[in-house]
Amino acid sequence: MYNLLCPRMILNSLHDLEYHQLKELGIEGIIFDLDNTIIPWDQQQMSPEIIEWVNALLKEGFKICLLSNNMGKRVKDIAEIFNVPFVSRAYKPAKSGFRHAIAAMELSQDRVAVIGDQLFTDILGGNRIGLVTIWVRPLSSQEFIGTKITRRLERLAVRVLKSKGLINKSAIIKNNNY
DSSP states (O other), X not given: OGGGGOOSEEESSGGGOOHHHHHHTTOOEXXXXXXXXXXXXXXXXXXXXXXXHHHHHHHTXXXXXXXXXXXXXXXXXXXXXXXXXXXXXXXXXXXXXXHHHHHHHTOOGGGEEEEXXXXXXXXXHHHXXXXXXEEEXXXXXXXXXXXXXXXXXXXXXXXXXXXTTSXXXXXXXXXXXX
């Protein structure tokens, strides 16, 4: 049960992830959460650095799909920036949204990683179907009220996982405070 909340990697920033790390794991496709992973919550504009970073992934040959619990139009608008598929209203951590994203990239699940900022949606959902899971620090402290509540549970879960030795320093890239 606890293992379902354990990310394979923990990052301070998307910029801490190097392409070769993914390639060494056999990863060809990446499912990205939207809010507070590649764009601050409730914002319409992504930073130029994130746009450049995602475009560099695409140039490296990675397939990308956006997966969000958000409404369709916002997710679609951001997916169109990169010309990538998307799944909106995914009901993460439900498996179906992740499966749709994998199918949209036409890859097998053992070739896909999911990157997100929430343990109970992105990491739990990805682990439930056997994806490589990468937990990243949220881009902003501005969040939906429900997410703010979940963050408290997240902090408790991390303390429990650390006490059981399930999250350790080898998962953490660029030492952070998770």
